[in-house]
Amino acid sequence: MRRTVVLLVLLAAVLLVVADRVVTPLTPVRAAGSALYGTIENAAGSAMRWVGGSSGGDRRLRALEQENAALRADLLAARAQPGAQAPGSARPGAQAPGGAQAGALSGRSDRLDLLAAAVGRHRGVAAHVVGFGRGQSVTVDAGLSAGVARDVTVLNADGLVGRVTWAGPSTATVSLITDAASSVGARMAGSGELGVVTGLPGEGLLRLSLFDPNAPLRAGDEVVTLGSAGARPYVAGVPIGVVTAVESAHGGATRTALVRPAARLSALGLVAVIVPAAVR
Template sequence: MLKDLGSPTTRRSSPRSAFRSAGEAPLRSVGMPSTVRRRRTVLILVILACFTLIVLDARRSAGSPLEPVREAAASVFGPLESTATSAREPVDDLRDRFAEMDRLKAENERLKQANEDLTRQLTTSDYARSRADELDKLLEVAPKYTMTPARVIGIGGAQSFSHTVTIDAGTADGVRVDMTVMNGVGLVGRVVRTTQGTATVLLIGDRNSTVGGRLNQTMALGFVSGRGDVAGTLDYKLVDPKARPKVGDRIVTWGSRGNAPYVPGVPIGIVTSVTPNAGALGSTATIKPYVDPTRIDTVGVVTGPPARPPRTQLKGRGN
């Protein structure tokens, strides 16, 4: 027991064991900077290698050492890229088609709106031009009569007469029943009903309309009556059964007592055909009116006697 406790071997080994036990930590701590240096060295070498490869590849020479690598990568990734592109193309095409459809739809709407605007402008221009023409024609005949201008604002059905129009002038404008209504080309009809702001006009083409008419060339008198058709066709019968109207003869009003309901000298229409009366003397002429009853807009109501200079007094030769 004394040998074991006091053995030199035991005494010598104990300090070294204690030293190693106490020195293990310092040995490990001394080894860490070496590991860091090795990692830094590897990183530097990798960076240098990459830089070298970049420089070599930038030369783009035929003998570039990266050419085999590039070819190998192209052979591997090329088919994958082509497949991905092929798979993406239908999606891209579909997206492009939707975008094109939206663009075409927007363009179509824009062109449609522009076309509607142009059509509206053209229609308005045509209407304004037509009204201006009618007004010009009315002004040409206005000096012969005292008249009130008016516009047609209604036609037929809603009124008590079969062939009538409503105008926007009434008693407040001096319009009365049995006044002559005309436009720039001829006779329209006569006033049969009035309100303060409107008047109803019976067209000469109505079955209940009869107008005294005179042949413009022979001065022969007759009566013009309507047939009641849409075109406003008229029949003309002469007072003298021996008188014979001819195709192309023009008919004008001969006038009424007190210029009501018709003033004299207003054009009515033109003879288009002549038919002998069956079993009786005389003949009946078909008249095409100058005024188209389906296209009446601006009219004039004759509110006073025809304008004319004073008549010249006739004196005998002995005076």
């Protein structure tokens, strides 16, 4: 009897997956699953993070990281206004913890502050990666209830992570920039040359294709996002990665290179989802 029940449950699960992928998306079912899964995952994640950062210093650093991610777009938008505080300067009344860890955290925050001119009328929603999906995608513990929607930028303190491709009540799916279907408008940080970055999932790298086949390009050049209309799906000026090898010579049809992502996509933790400030 027990074996029969298990087989029926498995069969029902298979039918649901097939129907969702082949016949028609089961959005209400996925939304219900997101709400349930998100609630459980949030509770478990909070407990694990509390245990993992049991010391006072670790808890303080985690709190500062959470604050930096949650207020990311608010700070960037404010500093983009005339007379705003310069990037990298301390907030009034803010106190930084001492030690090497505090210095590293400050450096990560400073790099994010460099995006000040790129993001306007947007805010950052802090989220943690709580699972890995099919292909090059991850699940984060923030969804529609936090203002997360489809086709918005996801980044961390190092650079671009990807974009949201599905959002439920409490969780969302993020397609990584290394996904084979990923295509991001790019600009060379030094020369300003424009191009497109696509994913190479098997290698964990990216391929850059510049529009000008004779554009200057060498290993070590930094690549940033060009930006999209309305900053969706990608805001401008986010570090994508660094050129590691140039593939084609001058005079060819294209100018291509391999790029190492700025963000460690295999070790993601805290991320910021950039959403319109009007969405609450």
